[in-house]
Amino acid sequence: MGEMVNITVNGAKMEAEKGSLLIDKLLDENIHIPHFCYHQVLGKDGNCRMCMVAIEGQKRPQIACDTPIKEGMEVRTQGENIEKVRRDILELQLINHPIDCPTCDQAGECKLQDYYMESGFYESRVNVEEKTNHAKRIDLGSNVMLDRERCVLCTRCTRFCSDITKTHELGVISRSNHSYIGTFPGRPLDNPYAMNVVDLCPVGALTSKDFRFKQRVWFMETFDAICGGCAKGCNISVDHRKEKYKNDEIFRFRPRANKAVNGWFMCDEGRLSYHNENENRFEIPRLENEISDFKNVMTHIFKYISTVKEIFFVLSPSLSTEEMKNLQNLASKLNANISGYSPDTIDENFEDDYLRENDKSANRKTFKELGIAEDETTFKSNLEKAKLVVVVDNSYFEKNLELLNDKKVISLFSHLNQTIEKSNVAMPIASFYEKSGTYTNVDGIKQKVVSKMKKDDQAETITSIIEHLKDMIAKGTL
Template sequence: MSEMVEITVNGAQMQASKGSLLIDKLLDENIHIPHFCYHQALGKDGNCRMCMVEIEGQKRPQIACDTPIKSGMNIRTKGENIEKVRRDILELQLINHPIDCPTCDQAGECKLQDYYMESGFYESRVNIDNKTNHEKRIDIGSNVMLDRERCVLCTRCVRFCSDITKTSELGVIHRSDHSYIGTFPGRPLDNPYAMNVVDLCPVGALTSKDFRFKQRVWFLESFDAICNGCAKGCNISVDHRKEKYKDDQIFRFRPRVNKNINTWFMCDEGRLSYHNENNNRFLTPLLNNKETNVSNTITNIFKELSTNKEILFVLSANLSIEEMQNLNNLASKLQAKVTGFSPNTYDESFGDDYLRNSDKTANRKAFKELEISENEDDFNNWLTNSKLVIIIDNNYFEENIDLLKDKKVISMFSHINSKTIENSNIAIPISSFYEKSGTYINTDSIKQKVVSKMKKNNPLGTITSIIENLKEMIEKGTL
């Protein structure tokens, strides 16, 4: 464990690790310090000079990103002198920057915009006719657009590709104010994590082709969740909006910092998986492939549970622990079998040694905790002996639909699984992954709680609410 020393920041005493970077301490303590080039995942670079601070005993201001902490340091991040130094540095950044904030997709999330407003440059001293112009709207690959004029040359994107993905597609070309970010000839930006450069970019130089001009960020609401694209369970922010006369819609996923799971990043496939959430939704309950209403659906489920004794529940590994527990309890009342058999959700070509896991489900570890069998022999035996099969968000039968021949089938899905639904006696729409709250266990056995803030887009609600209705009917009726 590193030695702890006493330092003073803006008159407040605090402890910090000796030798650690000053900027990390300031960021961890939520002390405002402007910076472009520094990022905790990428380390120090020292090229933007925006993180200047005053340190008592030093002749001149120092950059916090390259200053190791020593005992007794007295640091000032505020004050007329140091703020003037930072204003002068910021003015150099603004000399060649285009005045296009109203049309920039980064507006509302731009650090240059924020620092400009703090600094109060309301009168320009720059002759706009002498600005250096660069190329705009360049598709550099992997859903990323580059506007070189907006770039502040922080080199975060370059360091991400060289230090994190080890693919080195980006570099700084030319010198002085003619410098710009670019790809090497014949090598577009192309790696499974490429879109992270959009999050890393502090300005509007790198933007997402997928999100570009879809929404203004100040109209969006956000909540914390996890990505359900694989068992890694990367932490994300879900940005959504319910426009007038429309359903609540997700517009993007962004990685959220969790140093124990995904650090600051996520893979591109997980980032773009929000499209799966919005598209192909199953919203109307079906009885023998004909549309029906909610009360009629619940009544018919109850009738099937009452008249069938050999019942098998087939669960998805994307269900929450709470949903699995409720279904287990219901199955226990019915003396039914429960399986989580779903070998089709493994993809060995997807996994890597970073953030992508070959198990493309969010909660398979919960099967072991709740003692739900995934054994193939159990599944085959139970399915053979079952007269009623209840499928909850498990798409295994899409490629094995013949296994349901001569069975009565009740299916519950948030999205349309055409073959399974067509072969169901009763098909029930349920809330999707991001419309419900619950607990999930990732591949490293870390439990994570998701509290959804999205408005439900289906008439029957969550699996839990459906089960509670059935339990109430069971207690009042007879099985």
């Protein structure tokens, strides 16, 4: 932190770091300041001119994104003069803009739409014989569609590709009114973080092919979560909706800003992983590979853990901390061994030097905190002795089913896989985003997720299943 100085904004006195950008202070204080081109990661560009403010002693309005803070600075973000300047700039932006808000995917979360409604002018004073038309529905690659007519040339997308991914696929082509965003010849938008340009776009110029025309944003609900795709634990917003006569369904993940974890972005694979929540779900309990019901399956789980002495729990590294603790306590009560062995979640080809980790699990760090072994030697030793194996969302046996031969198997999974077919008893459980819990990322940062999904016939969580077992144990002879 540098030297702190005193400034005044709209009559309110506050402290700010000397030399820092005025717009950052305004945004940090939640003071409304219209802007298109500025972004806290991409920095200043100064091309949209929307962030004009009045500064005492200056003859004309200044752009907040390129104004360093000084001692005694007096700033006004409101007032007739400054608002007129912004309206004039906005009016020029709208000259060639198509009037297609009702069909635009960005409607409801579009900054141009918001600023237009704030401005209060609903009749155009500028009449042109013919608008400058640009191409529409351009597939840039990597699930990104471009509508050039909607673009305000903020250049956030081009700066993301040049400054963040350093892949340089996008650029501004031509000049003046005929300028547009495009890819370079033979260079489609193709990098692991490409879909972040959709979030960066303040208008409806860049849209996601995956989400395009799926939902209106005002119909959806949102809750904060983390991406379970790798050990980084990128912060995300989960957009979901429970339509009438339908089940609650996730429609998209969006990156949520957290400077300590993922900044403002996330990888495309993590973004699209919400599809896994809706596909290939394990929903009906099974007993000896035949359809059963919850009560009957719980009775048989109790029977097995009550009568078999050599029990081995194998846990997924993506379980929450609370689930791991509860399972560890249960294993201790049963004098059972426990392991987090899961080499199948390590993918060296996935890792990069930005946000993606080679460990494609959400909470492996907690194994070390709880003292749960995950080495191969201990795993093999305990598996060899075990008569009953309890597999909790661990996918290792999927390609090693022969290791379960001649053993009784209880499995708890949220998604279908071959381990279920090998199990004597199989119970469906809540998926990653249907439950609440705490997760520790690769850097040791603990993050809490509180799910707000409202599924019909919601699968039981691991914790609730353990509570059922505790009640049965209390009433039984174990």
